[in-house]
Amino acid sequence: MINVTLPDGSIKQYDESITGYDIAMSISPRLAKEVLSISVNDEVWDLSRVISSDSSIKLHKWDDEEGKNAFWHSSAHIMAEAIEAIYPGTKFGIGPTIDNGFYYDVDLPEGKVITEKDLVRLEQKMLELARQKNDIVRSEISKADAIQLFQDKNDEYKLELINDLEDGTITLYNQGDFTDLCRGPHLPNTGAVKAIKLLSVAGAYWRGDEKNKMLTRIYGVTFPKAKLLQEYLVLLEEAKKRDHRKIGKEMVLFTFSQDVGLGLPLWMPKGAQLREQLELFLKKVQKNFGYEQVITPHIGNVQLYKTSGHYEKYGKDSFQVIKTPQEGEEYLLKPMNCPHHCEIYKARPRSYKDLPIRYAEFGTVYRYEQSGELHGLTRVRGFTQDDAHLFCTPDQLKEEFKKVIDIIFIIFKALDFKDFTAQISLRDPKNTEKYIGSDENWDKAEAAIIEASAEKGLKTVTELGEAAFYGPKLDFMIKDAVGRNWQLGTIQVDYNLPERFDLEYTGADNQKHRPVMIHRAPFGSMERFVAVLIEHTAGKFPLWLTPEQVVILSISEKFNDYAQKVSNILNISDIRTVVDDRNEKIGRKIRDNELKRIPYLLIVGEQEVESNSVSVRQQGQGDKGTMTIDEFARFIKKEVESQLEAIHINQKSN
RNA sequence: GCUGAUGUAGCUCAGGGGUAGAGCACUUCCUUGGUAAGGAAGAGGUCAUGGGUUCAAAUCCCAUCAUCAGCUCCA
Structure with missing residues (x-):
């Protein structure tokens, strides 16, 4: 029997042939269903690996970095298996996990290319392989045997990797018809991968060195539930909408x-x-x-940067020296x-x-x-x-x-x-x-x-x-x-x-x-x-910061003078305003200015002129009722102040 | 810098060896309105740049430049 210490400090006794998966199962079948990898004495292991001595462990689920890593790492192997099935003779570089998913660098057979269009087919193949619930099996192998194996596969990239490894530390993982050199850890089988999205194809040099051959890098992400993939795709879409280059253009920044x-x-x-x-x-x-x-x-004299040491370190990779026409003095930007x-x-x-x-x-x-x-x-x-x-x-x-x-x-x-x-x-x-x-x-x-x-x-x-x-x-x-x-x-x-x-x-x-x-x-x-x-x-800056805080919309051209008056009064209180006095209906003006991300829209027409007021509309929130101009000015200033409260923390001590 | 893709109106994009297209934006006119697109007319392009092929090039080819993605880099 061995003693296994759980994260809460409690100790459980198990047979010496216990695996991480068995431990999870012994705690609850539901946990066993969700668990993806296990830390054994702070080293992340496969769930299927036998724990044979006293250990302290932690089980990792999807929410843990370690869990996700095993999940995506196995997904990279599934992708490699799919690529090998569709493009036989492909050589494989490395296939690590990244912050949001994984990639694999592959060297396709002569004349073959993978484009974005081919990704769907690859995804389908991956799903097919995942559904087979193939066991992912770890094996330890001697360096000589590893070299032999990848020589047979004619995979010079793996051979290069093996070359740098020490004998006795080399492990292989196999699932279905695919075997890869890999340190692991991996999922017990491919079945946990339920949703797959291959995101893009790009070129990447072998080992990041431009002197080496360029391999095809395929980026992907996978999830244990289809719903998680949907959420992720929505997030990607949202990120695209928020691209500062796009919004910068839209908002003319x-x-x-x-x-x-x-x-x-x-x-x-x-x-x-x-x-x-x-x-x-x-x-x-x-x-x-x-x-x-x-x-x-x-600019500064070159000597300044020689003194600082930057010239020596970065001089060659900087904008080059600026010379004076007469004296030949040398300056750097x-x-x-x-x-x-x-x-x-x-x-x-x-x-x-x-x-x-x-x-x-x-x-x-x-x-x-x-x-x-x-x-x-x-x-x-x-x-x-x-x-x-x-x-x-x-x-x-x-x-x-x-x-x-x-x-x-x-x-x-x-x-x-x-x-x-x-x-x-x-x-x-x-x-x-x-x-x-x-x-x-x-x-x-x-x-x-x-x-x-x-x-x-x-x-x-x-x-x-x-x-x-x-x-x-x-x-x-x-x-x-x-x-x-x-x-x-x-x-x-x-x-x-x-x-x-x-x-x-x-x-x-x-x-x-x-x-x-x-x-x-x-x-x-x-x-x-x-x-x-x-x-x-997404371009909706806080009120204190945004370039245009308030836009004043006149109901018709008859009220443009009043709109301008409101604007002038607010300007005196340091409120940044613009007036929309175009010859358009109010609905149109509201729409256009909502889209311009201006926080407050003031609508002024006959009623407002009579009562010296403004009708307030907050961006994205609709009609907020009527206020006098002074009330509105105070309201805005108060909101700005509350946003900037922290500014007043006074730490001066000298 | 390297690899690949892209470059058509201010913006978003369609088209494609034989007179250059749409929507939005813009200009003018009609309309003067009450909480997310009123109507009409008009103007706007050396189809990134330079070469080549062709009777004819925006379209095909080459080069260059720029943009995008990735790699490498970031005091």
Whole structure:
């Protein structure tokens, strides 16, 4: 008998030939029906694998990452089996799971191609295979036998993979007529896969290296219930409707021009208005937190970037040097603001009493991105960072870090990002050479980030080896209204630049000390943030932010003067209005303006003129009754204020 | 940058070796209205750009540019 510890701490005794599936069955048949994989001593296993010694276990269902992974991994194998059945002689690369499904890279026989049209046929074959409820069987195999097997199949990709594996760790999985090299884990049989959607076909280089052959990558997603697939497809459709490039065009927020250049967004009046509101908002918050605005030029002498080390690291992959016609001076378009801010710090002697110093700038930077990387506003070549650099003593680091986290919380609250996590990126402890700075400083900085995050109650994941070469960082990931993850704000600790720029302050001991620097950009960039915001809100921005808050619709042209008067009165109270005085019926005006996503529609006609009032309609909510103009102005201002309540949190302490 | 697909009116798209199409938007006129599309007329395109094939090219071929998807990359 063996002892099996369940997640709640209880211990059950089983035979030594027990499997994960048997354990689930012993708890309840219903659980056994839903369970997909099992963690045995923190290692994820197949449910059908025999557990022969004392273990602590956790059963995984669809809702767990581990459960989904097994499900999709097995689905990738089913897809491979279907491909092999339809296109015999196909060679297989890798077929992993991804965030939302799985893919398989395949090398089709000479002359064969798979296009989007072929996917339906492939789906049907997969369903057929799934319904056969074939057992998925794990077997361990020696390296020599594995090589033999895939030599017989003439699959050079698998052979290459096996080559990198150690003898004794190689496993195969088989279902039906298909055998694959695979670490697992997998479902007990193919029957759990009930709904299948193959999403797209794309090219992908073997092992991501463009020198290698391009394989065909097929993306798919599967579900244990047909209903889940339907929901997923609706979500995909919704995501498509929210594409910021589409909405940006519809709402006339920004555009691109071939003549201006790739990846260089042009902000149109309404987009500029939106950006300005965001900037004003952040400036106010930052002022409360003791930041000072600075302004620096868009270019800097090459020497500046040689000092910072960026020239050496990125010089070749940047926009190239700008030369003066006469003196032959060399400048670079600034790819980041930090060196400029360091020079501001350096311009005067600093005392420990001055610290922390916090310089903020909406700094526009230019980075060369490969043409294929450019994407709407999320990936551009010229963008404006909501940048700031904090210079502090090592002892102040944690406190400053916490305050930056507070700012990010305020932003997320004002913009209704409820679901977010953070990633702590630390250095790889096994490979400390590629990082600069002393071990002592790294330890201190990493501890500061970890403690600050914990004290702020932040949900975090920690990634080793993901730190920048100059310091550890904290990145925020938000989940948008349709469940997609976006990386937004970032906070980074930097020991490199203070060193390279020889930044100093005089301590209480009258000695020179090196300050620590924090880079932080809560939005990341204005461009990217606006893009995320558009997709999160589907263009229905919160009232405080939206470029056009109120539209006034006249019933007929006779009331255009009154409409204009209402607009003027609201403008005095800083309410952003537009007037729709077109020669159209009211129904038409309502429809058009509802579609323009303006939060409030005011209808004015004879009755309103007589009582000096407006008839209020809220976007998407219909008629809200009548108010006087003053009442409406107060109502709007109150709503804006309540949305911006968090702005007033005053953290100034210096 | 690489692979593939796409490029027709401001927008969304149809068509396709022989005078360039629709809906919406736009302009003008009629209508002056009460909570999601009133009516009529009009204007608008070197069919991405450059070459080639052809009696004839928006259509076929080649190249270039851009867009989209994926790969790689992101201080």
